[in-house]
Amino acid sequence: MHKFNIIFMRNYLLHLKSKSFITLLITPIISVLIFAGIGGLVASSSQNFDDYQFAVVGDSSVKSELVSKDKDSIDTSIKSESTAKKELKKDNIDGYIKVSKENNQYKVNFVGSISLDSDVKTDLLAIVNKKQSELNVKISNVTSEQYKKLSVKPSFKSSITNKEKKQNTDQTSNANTSSIYVLIFISYFFILIYASIMSTTIAKEKGTKISEIIFSSVSPSTYFSGKVGAVIALMSTQMAIYCGVGVFTYFILNMYPFFNSLFTSQHVLISTFIGNIFSINLLFIFIGFVIAIVLAAICGSLSANVEGAAKSSQPLVFLIAVIFGFSFSFINNGASDPIILQVGSYIPLFSSFFMPIRLINHNANLFEGIVSLLIAIAFIAFVTYKFSNVYKLFMLNNEEGTFFKRIRSSLNNK
Incomplete structure (x- = not known):
């Protein structure tokens, strides 16, 4: 174990x-910071940004009283309920609030395509509660009935159309598609990068007495x-740093009203996206990395020298490219679950691309x-156990030739 620790840490x-790793690490981080800076400028210049428009x-x-508190969210030009209905139907407003008084009770009815803004709702209920209390005290007599009358509360009714449900469904669908794309691209590019690092690292010691x-x-x-x-x-370190930067960036952007409102309005999309990424799907990415790194090590050990590492790893690169290409043909087929996708989701390396697609599209369950x-x-x-037994033979063989010829030559020297 002591020897393993020395080799591992070294x-x-x-x-x-290494400069190459530092460059690989900081380039995406710099891009994120630039985006955050641009976002800050956009947020600071968006002081009059309004998410919602309602009528009263x-x-x-x-x-x-409500207009005096939430003027930016209320369209004061609408005076009647009939006009409000027409404007809502045209999508010129997000909803309207009707306030009436019947039998000494205030009644509030909200009709909209989305939920009433929480700040507006809070101010509205505070105003109506105050007026209801004043009315209760006014009509109450000093009798036993006074307490019953004082306990009367305003009625609030909210009717949400199917538009918001459809928006949530659309956000979920978009989040699923986006998360599949992100997972596939992360798997593809990081597998290629680290497979190249692994094969080159192994091949550097070929042709020497080391x-x-x-x-x-x-x-x-x-x-x-x-x-x-x-x-x-090394790969785990880079991913951990990226996750930390991502969380930090999210909280920084969330401090700006513009992005805070954006994140709130897109909470279904964001929560679904994050849930798809930070789940069992992340394990599939990691396992895919490990498989590719092990296979890349085998390819590197079969090269004649460090210059031939790229040539030796061509079969692995070609296989990854084929899997990557196949994955795109299954992304938008959420309703279907073709047999090739089902079978591929259980084949190592293929499964790192295919199974997340099936899981996100709900074509496979957690057990599968x-x-x-x-x-x-x-x-x-x-593979690790079998290859460890012949690793020395592969490393000490410096003969030129095709990929399979070098395998044969190494095993013949056993």
Whole structure:
């Protein structure tokens, strides 16, 4: 274990301090910070941004007080309920509030395409409650009935059309599609990047006496596990940093009224998107990374030298590109679950792309996802164990030739 820790930390710190990793790490962060800065400028110049427009009809005293508190959210040009209905139908307003008084009780009825803005609702109920209390005291006598009359509360009724339900459904659908795209692109680009890092790292020691010296004091399985573990830790470090930056950016943007209102209006989309990403789907991305890194290590060990690492990894790159291309044909087919997608969702590496699509589209359940993960983990354990036994042979073989010829040549020297 001590030798593994030394190999692991040496390779991890070596990658962590490299200029290529630092560039790879900070480039997206700088892009995010630039976006946040632009967002701040937009927010500061959007002081008159209004999310909602409502009309108030009926009791004039309630309307005048409400307008004095929420003038920007209320269309004062609408005087009657009939006009309000027409404007709502044309989508010129988001809803209207009708305030009436019947049998010494204030009644508030809201009709809209979306829910009444929470600030407007709070101010409205405060005004009506106050007026109801004044009315209760006015009509009450000093009798036992006084307490009953004082306990009368205003009535509030809200009718929401199907438009808001449709908006929520549309937001969920958009979030599902967006999260699938994000997962696929993250898997594809990060797998390619780290597969290249892994194959190059392994290939650097080909054609030198370093491998012979190392294998004389460290078992091939320990050395291989340490180098692969270091790259996996490097990838995990980068993802953890990105998650931290993402959370930090969200809270910074949420301090601006513009983005706060935007996040509130799109809360279904945002919560669904985050739920799709930070779930079992994230495990599929991670497992896909590990599989690709292990396979890339095999490709790197089969190269004749570091210059041939890219050529040796071509079969893996081609396979990943094929999976990536296939994934796009299944993104917008949420209602269908083709057999190729079902089968592929249980095949290691394919499953890292296919199973999240099925899970997000509700074509597979959590149990099926766990089964797929277990198969992928078993595949990693099997390949790692088998390859560890022949890793030394592959590393010490420097013969040129095709991919399969080098495999044959290495195994013949066993």
